Amino acid sequence: MSNLLKKVNWMTLLIPVISVILGLLCGAVIMLVIGYNPVLAYQSIVESIFLQPYYGGETIRAMIPLVLAGLAVAFSFRTGLFNIGVEGQLMVGWLASVACAISLGHLPKILLLPLSIVAGGAAGALWGFIPGFLKARFKVHEVISTIMMNYIALYTTAYLIKNFLYTEGERTPTIPSAASLASPFLANLTQGSRLHWGIIVAIIAVFAMWFLLWKTTKGYELRSVGFSPDASNYAGMSVARNIMLSLTISGIFAGLAGAMEGLGTYQYMTISSAFTGIGFNGIAVALLGLNTPIGVLLAGALFSGLQNGGLTMQANAGVPVELVNIIIALIIFFVGSSYAIKWALSRFSRKGKK
Amino acid sequence: MSYAIEMRQIRKEFPGIVANDNITLQVEDGEIHALFGENGAGKSTLMNVLFGLYQPDRGEIYVHGEKAVIHDPNDATRLGIGMVHQHFMLIDKFTVAENIVLGREPKKNGVLDMKEAVKVVRELSEKYGLDVDPEKKVEEITVGMQQRVEILKTLYRGSDILIFDEPTAVLTPIEIQELIEIMKRLVHEGKSIILITHKLKEIFECCDRATVIRRGKNIDTVKISDTNPTELASMMVGRKVHVQVNDAPYNPQGKVLEIEHLNVADARKVEVIKDLNLTVHGGEILGIAGVDGNGQTELIEAIAGLRKTKSGTIKLNNQDVTNQRTRKMIEAGLGYIPEDRQKHGLVLDFSIAENMVLQTYYQKPYAQMGILQNKVIAKKAKKLIQEFDVRTPSEKTHARALSGGNQQKVIVAREVDRSPQLLIAAQPTRGLDVGAIEFIHGKLIEEKKKGKAVLLVSFELDEILHLSDRIAVIYEGYIIDIVSPKETNENELGLLMAGRKKGGSEA
Ligand SMILES: Nc1ncnc2c1ncn2[C@@H]1O[C@H](COP(=O)(O)OP(=O)(O)O)[C@@H](O)[C@H]1O
Ligand SMILES: [Mg+2]
Numbered sequence: 001m002s003n004l005l006k007k008v009n010w011m012t013l014l015i016p017v018i019s020v021i022l023g024l025l026c027g028a029v030i031m032l033v034i035g036y037n038p039v040l041a042y043q044s045i046v047e048s049i050f051l052q053p054y055y056g057g058e059t060i061r062a063m064i065p066l067v068l069a070g071l072a073v074a075f076s077f078r079t080g081l082f083n084i085g086v087e088g089q090l091m092v093g094w095l096a097s098v099a100c101a102i103s104l105g106h107l108p109k110i111l112l113l114p115l116s117i118v119a120g121g122a123a124g125a126l127w128g129f130i131p132g133f134l135k136a137r138f139k140v141h142e143v144i145s146t147i148m149m150n151y152i153a154l155y156t157t158a159y160l161i162k163n164f165l166y167t168e169g170e171r172t173p174t175i176p177s178a179a180s181l182a183s184p185f186l187a188n189l190t191q192g193s194r195l196h197w198g199i200i201v202a203i204i205a206v207f208a209m210w211f212l213l214w215k216t217t218k219g220y221e222l223r224s225v226g227f228s229p230d231a232s233n234y235a236g237m238s239v240a241r242n243i244m245l246s247l248t249i250s251g252i253f254a255g256l257a258g259a260m261e262g263l264g265t266y267q268y269m270t271i272s273s274a275f276t277g278i279g280f281n282g283i284a285v286a287l288l289g290l291n292t293p294i295g296v297l298l299a300g301a302l303f304s305g306l307q308n309g310g311l312t313m314q315a316n317a318g319v320p321v322e323l324v325n326i327i328i329a330l331i332i333f334f335v336g337s338s339y340a341i342k343w344a345l346s347r348f349s350r351k352g353k354k
Numbered sequence: 355m356s357y358a359i360e361m362r363q364i365r366k367e368f369p370g371i372v373a374n375d376n377i378t379l380q381v382e383d384g385e386i387h388a389l390f391g392e393n394g395a396g397k398s399t400l401m402n403v404l405f406g407l408y409q410p411d412r413g414e415i416y417v418h419g420e421k422a423v424i425h426d427p428n429d430a431t432r433l434g435i436g437m438v439h440q441h442f443m444l445i446d447k448f449t450v451a452e453n454i455v456l457g458r459e460p461k462k463n464g465v466l467d468m469k470e471a472v473k474v475v476r477e478l479s480e481k482y483g484l485d486v487d488p489e490k491k492v493e494e495i496t497v498g499m500q501q502r503v504e505i506l507k508t509l510y511r512g513s514d515i516l517i518f519d520e521p522t523a524v525l526t527p528i529e530i531q532e533l534i535e536i537m538k539r540l541v542h543e544g545k546s547i548i549l550i551t552h553k554l555k556e557i558f559e560c561c562d563r564a565t566v567i568r569r570g571k572n573i574d575t576v577k578i579s580d581t582n583p584t585e586l587a588s589m590m591v592g593r594k595v596h597v598q599v600n601d602a603p604y605n606p607q608g609k610v611l612e613i614e615h616l617n618v619a620d621a622r623k624v625e626v627i628k629d630l631n632l633t634v635h636g637g638e639i640l641g642i643a644g645v646d647g648n649g650q651t652e653l654i655e656a657i658a659g660l661r662k663t664k665s666g667t668i669k670l671n672n673q674d675v676t677n678q679r680t681r682k683m684i685e686a687g688l689g690y691i692p693e694d695r696q697k698h699g700l701v702l703d704f705s706i707a708e709n710m711v712l713q714t715y716y717q718k719p720y721a722q723m724g725i726l727q728n729k730v731i732a733k734k735a736k737k738l739i740q741e742f743d744v745r746t747p748s749e750k751t752h753a754r755a756l757s758g759g760n761q762q763k764v765i766v767a768r769e770v771d772r773s774p775q776l777l778i779a780a781q782p783t784r785g786l787d788v789g790a791i792e793f794i795h796g797k798l799i800e801e802k803k804k805g806k807a808v809l810l811v812s813f814e815l816d817e818i819l820h821l822s823d824r825i826a827v828i829y830e831g832y833i834i835d836i837v838s839p840k841e842t843n844e845n846e847l848g849l850l851m852a853g854r855k856k857g858g859s860e861a
Contacts, residue, residue, distance in 0.1 A: 217716040217724050220708070227703040234660065234690070234698045235712040236681030 015338045016288050016295070020302065023331030027323065036319045044316035045309035052312075057190025059301070059308040061265060064198040065090070067300035068257035069282025071209050072124075072250045074291040076142075078213055079246035080226035085131060085146025086254040087279025088153030089124040093255025095157045096123030098172050098262040098269045099165060101179030109178040116179045117201065117259050124255015125248045127153060132247030136240035142247065150275065158271045171270040181264035196264035203297075205253060210293040212249070222246055254279065284332045303328055356419030358383045358515055358546040359404065359435075364413035366399055370747075373399040375570040376413070379548075381515070386537055386547045388557045388564035388578075391590055392787040393757045394745075396570040397550045398440075401517050405437045406430040417515075436508025437517040440524070442500050444492045451475045451488035454507050478509055483539050498529035505536070516540065517548045522556060523785065534560045552590070552787040554583045568592050591789040602803045604823045606635035609672070610776050610807035611657070616666035618649075618656045618831075625664070626652045628831040634776065639798060639808040641822030641839075643815060645851050649831035650811050651693065654778055657809075658690055659683045671775055684713050689774030691765055693781045693811075695758070699765040702754040706746060707735035709753050710768050742767035743793065759790035770797055777801055780811045795821060815844050829853045 028038035048055040069086050076083035083089075097120035104112055131145035165172040181196040189195075213219035225232045225242040233239050257278060262269055285303060289295025310324030359381040366374040373396045381387045389397050402408045404415065406424040415422050417433045424430050430437070444453050451471045460470040475488040484502045492500060501521060508516055518537075522530045537547055537560055549561060557564055558578060566573040566589045573589050588594050611634040618627035626649045634640045644650055655661035657668055659680040668676045670686050678686070692698035700709050711720050711731050719730050735749035744763045746756055753761060762782070769777060779798060783791040798821060801808050812818050818825055819839050826836045827850040835850050 215726055215728075217721045217726055220715050220726055224701050224704065224708075224712070228697070228701045230697050231699065231701045231712070234658070234680070234692055236679070236684045238679075238681075 012290065016290060016299070016335060019288065019331050019334035019338070022334045023327050026330045027327035030326065031319060031323065037317055040317035041313045041319045041323075044312045045306065048312040049305050049309040052191075053189065054191040054193050055308055055312065057186070057193025057195035059305045060199055061193060061195045062308055063300045063304040064196075064202045064260045064264065065257040065278050066281055066285055066304055067202045067297055068205055068253050068260065069278050070285030070289060070296035070300050071205055071282075071293065072253035072257070072279075073282045073286035074289065074293070074296050075209055075213070075253060076246055076250040077286060077291045078226050079222045079242065080229070081135075081243065081246055081250075082143050083128065083131075083146055083247060083250045083254075084143055084283070085127065085149045085279075086250075086257070086282045087275045087277075088146070088150035089127040089251045089254030090258040090261075090276065090279050091153045091157050092127045093120035093124040093258030094262040094269050095160060095172075095258070096120050096255070097179075097259035098175055099160075101175035101263065102165065102173055105176040105178065107178065112176070112178045113181070113263070116175075116263055117256065120259025120262065121252045121255045124251040124253070124258065126251070128247040128249070128251020128254065129244060132244035135247075136243045142243075146247075150279075154272070154275065157269070158273070161269060161271050169270070172268045174268045175263060179263055180267060181260070182267065194265050196260075198260035198264040201256060201260060205256060206293045206297050209253070218245070254282075257282075284328070284335075287335050288331065357381055357416065358418060359548070360416040360419075361400070361404060362414045362416070364400060364403055364415075365411045366396075366403055366408060367411055368399075372570050374403070374410070377567060377570070377572050379565050380575065381546055381548055382563070383546055384541055384544060385562040386541055386549055386560055388561040389548055389550045389567070390552065390557060390564045390586065391567040392552060392789055393759050394569075395567045395590075397567065398519055400567070401437065401519060401548065401550060404430070405435060405517065431511050431513070434512060434514045435517065436511060436513030436515070438501065438504045438508065438519065438521060440519045440521070442504055444500055444503060446493040447491065449489055449491055450486055450495070450503050450506075453492055453503060454488070454510050458511065474510070475506060478506055482509065482536065482543065484536060496529075497524050498526070498532065501525070501529075501533070502536070505540075514544065515546045515548070517550070519550045520552075521549070522551065522553065530556070554587060554788070557586065558583060566590055587788045590787070600639060600799050600802070600821050600823065602799065605637060606823070607637045607805055608635065609633050610636050610670065611809065612667075612669040612672075613657070614667050614669075616653075616656065616668065617664040618652050618661060619664050620652060626831050627656065627663075630666070630828075630832050632826060632833055634807040634809050636775070636807050637802060637805045638823040639802050639810055639821050641818040641825045642809065642811045642828050643818045643825055643847055643851060644813075644828035646813055648828050648851075650780070650828060652831075653828070654690075654693075654780055654809075654811060657683075657778065658688060681713075687775035689769040689772055689777040691762075691769055691777070691779040691782050693784075695762055695765055700753045700761060703752060705750045705752055706739065706744070706756070706764055707732050707749040709764055710735045710738055710749075712768065714772065738764075738767040738771055742797075759786045762786060762790065762794065766794055766797055770801060773804075774806065776807045776809065778809045778811070781813065782810070783812075783814075783817065815847055818847075819844070827851055 031038040031041060049059050050056065069090060072086045072089065073083055097116045100119035101112060101116040104115065127149055131142045131149055134140040134145050135142050161172055167173045181198045183197055186195045187193060213223060221237050222242055222245065225237060225239050229239045281303065285296055285299045288299035306324050306328060310321055313319040314321055357380045359379065361377065361379040363376045363378060364374050365376055377400055379400065389400065391397050399408065403410045406426045406429050415424060422433055424433065454475050455471045460467045460474065462470065472488045479486050484506060486499055486502050486506065492503065521533060525533060534556065541547060551557060561578050563575060563577050564586065565575040566586065568590060613630060613632045616627055616630040617625060620626045630653065642650060652661060656663050659678045659682065663677055667674055670688065673686065675683060675686060696702060701712065714720055715726065720727055732749055739746060739749055742763045744760050744767065746760060753764060756764070782794050798808055798810065810818065810821060822839050824836055825839055825842065825847070826833045827847065829851060830853065834853065835855060
């Protein structure tokens with residue numbers, strides 16, 4: 001029976017791998033049909049990421065918020081909740097970190113930088129707590145309330161910037177360098193990419209999620225409630241409290257993702273009329289990463305690599321950049337149809353036995 | 355003479371386990387042949403081989419004396435073999451007749467002839483005394499009737515050898531009796547039946563012979579008229595079965611649980627517990643007998659802090675614990691083996707080790723300053739697995755992967771090990787086989803001997819009569835009477851459960 005279990009695990013691991021391969025293959029077929037050379041296109045992606053420091057740096061840079069957003073979604077999934085509000089939590093986190101950096105600009109870096117990061121996480125936490133509270137208290141489904149919170153975040157941040165932190169170019173002022181994660185050293189190393197120290201925050205967050213969920217009593221409780229609210233209730237845990245806690249922590253990860261954009265990549269926040277998309281991509285990253293911290297890191301790297309390396313396809317193979325998005329969509333589609341893949345795999349291994 | 359079915363030296367391996375190890379089964383024409391064994395013995399596997407769902411690794415099958423190769427269920431059907439699965443395969447929205455003819459519809463000019471279908475089904479139903487209405491939708495009929503539809507499905511396809519996989523597990527006692535009558539009738543009409551079961555009572559009521567298998571191996575085939583229940587049970591579990599009796603002297607100690615004037619309402623605000631009074635002492639097993647739905651569940655949930663009370667008091671060890679949170683109740687000394695073990699007793703996707711600390715994970719030594727001590731937990735789990743004879747490859751196995759009996763052992767191990775003052779056991783042995791029942795009964799009696807209070811809720815009168823020191827009969831939300839098991843019998847209990855007090859007066 002232990003063999004059986006091992007086999008199941010091994011098969012779940014195969015699903016994302018197979019999905020990626022199928023996605024890339026289908027992408028290649030599409031390119032062939034339209035008349036491009038897929039080998040050249042994929043070669044261009046791989047070579048730019050690994051051989052051109054600029055694209056390598058941008059890939060890692062884009063990974064930072066993507067991984068954090070992925071962790072936010074994965075964390076809520078682990079507790080049996082679906083946080084679609086990462087986008088909004090990210091925006092309030094972004095603004096809070098920038099606002100904190102600007103308004104406390106006189107502080108030394110050793111205080112200001114951590115404080116600004118914390119401000120971002122705290123704002124995300126608040127934005128996650130509200131749907132958590134609504135669910136625990138009034139049974140409002142979190143999918144609905146988090147989507148609503150996204151819109152509230154979009155318009156509230158725009159309003160706040162316009163009225164309190166406005167500067168020319170429809171954006172906030174640039175943050176003081178004492179709050180910045182940007183690094184001339186990293187930029188030089190990568191031939192002028194926007195790579196910043198936020199990568200350390202992202203890696204710590206990956207570790208933190210793993211530690212929290214699998215090493216602490218709180219994490220045990222969260223997972224238990226996620227798997228079986230009924231049994232958890234019978235065992236004396238408070239399901240309502242864990243729902244609030246889960247979405248709050250999920251919001252912290254999302255808020256940090258925003259802070260990384262505010263303090264690292266852009267150094268300011270613009271008034272935007274549309275979502276960043278990072279929060280939604282986080283859902284895909286969590287799915288492909290099987291809701292595990294390491295999986296999220298790898299999936300984030302893959303998507304980010306495709307998107308940034310893909311920028312060179314046009315020049316080298318004539319393939320439009322948009323094709324990358326099709327490939328990503330295909331990969332997500334295949335992960336989504338993992339049930340079918342699982343079925344095919346089990347058929348295949350049974351046939352093999354005969 | 356040739357057998358209706360002969361399976362010779364069948365071997366079937368799954369990764370890591372030999373489910374069938376050279377099993378031979380010989381079913382005579384016109385008999386009811388029991389396939390008897392504990393959960394996980396390999397009964398379903400053997401029958402799935404016969405029905406073409408699995409291919410055997412080795413062995414031969416003969417049907418009416420002729421060698422048969424059965425690749426899939428279609429082959430089996432062609433050979434006259436039909437199977438009634440434990441989980442029905444019916445379409446709720448279709449009528450009975452539609453379900454039965456599905457895949458072999460009678461046609462007129464190329465279109466489905468529903469009239470003919472209804473007629474054929476009705477004739478079949480009458481011939482075998484199955485009593486189903488072909489025009490009702492499946493979702494409208496009872497489970498017992500759905501099972502008869504499954505039987506009709508096989509008959510419609512011309513089966514003369516019928517396999518029943520644990521058919522009584524889903525039935526009420528009355529439905530079980532009806533099923534036994536139907537099986538006898540089928541045999542009378544010339545069919546042969548293989549009945550999979552782990553219940554002794556059914557075997558002795560209707561079977562001609564029984565083949566016993568244990569852990570994938572053939573033990574023996576016996577004639578029912580030449581054996582007795584104890585012998586058969588011992589063959590099944592592989593050692594002498596001691597029926598556990600509550601023989602420890604009854605000397606009740608202090609009051610552990612005291613319930614006074616308890617009123618509880620359900621979700622629709624209907625009172626389901628009405629002015630209930632009950633006391634359980636240390637050193638006694640108090641059995642609560644009653645027909646399902648007379649307030650048993652609500653009573654237990656109220657005690658466990660899972661349901662708010664309307665009025666009245668609940669005291670545990672002389673402390674008022676009315677409407678306490680569940681965690682507080684557990685810390686105050688409550689142990690609880692819930693009725694629905696998969697939904698309420700276990701987190702199925704947690705490992706056994708994780709399940710063993712479901713209430714205590716935050717306490718020392720399982721946690722230090724909020725950090726789980728996984729090594730300590732694993733060690734504890736290993737110890738309990740051994741002590742309670744949980745059959746599992748390791749403590750890391752998910753609870754979902756265990757059989758029902760072993761899942762229940764995990765729960766019992768966890769609850770008993772915490773050494774609670776009050777242990778509530780709700781339907782603790784439902785659906786388990788003889789070996790596991792015996793084990794769990796033994797544990798409950800042990801708790802009593804240690805001076806703990808045990809509150810046993812069960813719909814099985816046998817179990818109640820067997821284990822209890824006192825029996826409280828619950829009827830429509832209150833305790834109608836408390837009797838001693840030595841001074842009562844199933845008859846009297848049955849009357850009380852129906853609301854009639856001694857002397858024939860209606861309560
Ligand atoms: N499809 C399967 N794959 C792997 N193991 C199985 C499978 N089906 C049954 N088993 C294992 O084979 C053994 C016998 O199972 P089964 O025939 O269902 O027992 P029974 O019907 O007597 O309760 C059990 O240990 C079970 O876990
Ligand atoms: Mg079975």
